[in-house]
Amino acid sequence: MERKWTFLTSHLTSLNASTRPLNGQTAIVTGASRGIGAAIAVGLARAGAHVVVNYRQNAEMAESVAAICRRHDVRVLTVQADVSNAADVSRLVETTSAHFGAPSILVNNAGVAHTGLLLDMTEEEWDSIMTANLKAPFLCTKAVLPHMIARQYGRIINLSSIWGLAGGSCEVAYSASKGGVIALTKALAKEMGLSGITVNAVAPGAIQTDMLGHLSDEDLAMLAEETPVGRLGTAEDVANAVQFLALPSSSFVTGQVLSPNGGYIT
Ligand code: NAP
DSSP states (O other): OHHHHHHHHHHHHHHHHHHSTTTTOEEEETTOSSHHHHHHHHHHHHTTOEEEEEESSOHHHHHHHHHHHHTTSOOEEEEEOOTTSHHHHHHHHHHHHHHHSSOSEEEEOOOOOOOSOGGGOOHHHHHHHHIIIIIHHHHHHHHHHHHHHHHTOEEEEEEOOHHHHHOOTTOHHHHHHHHHHHHHHHHHHHHTGGGTEEEEEEOOOSBOSGGGTTSOHHHHHHHHHHSTTSSOBOHHHHHHHHHHHHSGGGTTOOSOEEOOSTTSOO
């Protein structure tokens, strides 16, 4: 009889580990009020992680994302913070620690796009892209690292872009910022190699979110046609890649760039 219960307990534990592999962990997802960040937050919650849904302006949308996450029986907090501001980032990480304990997963997702010729770009525009896309991951990473180092465990996942790998015409500053994210990822992965902390980047192709809102229906159709799988990506396509990198079992994957792009670049 006792053997039967032991078997059942271990069976349930392994079932839980396979269906809720992030049980008990705490994830911060920056820019999670909509788009890719929202899908990442929901995916991590489904996998069992407590989630901090960060947003900059859109409180109502962040609350809707949090409500969807809570359906997965995890604890969820929305925190307003401009992640390109050091004081806001400190408050974000302190609030997380006070509610859930040390964060074990950080997804640096918040980002902004800019389209236009380099010749037309002002110095202020250049600085603001770099601050939002490259300085923010630096600030957030620096704020969570002491917690992760203390526990000798962590998963840091940075959102880059195919343009950070290949360069995009009329997106020079955006491409440079996302290329910088890849270099940050690779260098920090080496620095953190012995600390139980993995650092990886996800470099999506064209994903249907507000970020592509400036494109016409014809432009979007053309992009889909140019993509070997014949469609644009969804936020969930990216969330799946993030979730893989967040798993405890992905401990031998670090310093890598995973690019969900439908074969657009190989
Ligand atoms: P999106 O729909 O425009 O959403 C951007 C999110 O980032 C929003 O939640 C926004 O918050 C937040 N945000 C922006 N600046 C912030 C700041 N300083 N502090 C806090 N939150 C901030 O963008 P997305 O398409 O989901 O893109 C997410 C990430 O994937 C970005 O890093 C982007 O570069 C990258 N990416 C996107 C694509 C694509 O085709 N969509 C392709 C490759 C890479 P509010 O709602 O409060 O403003």
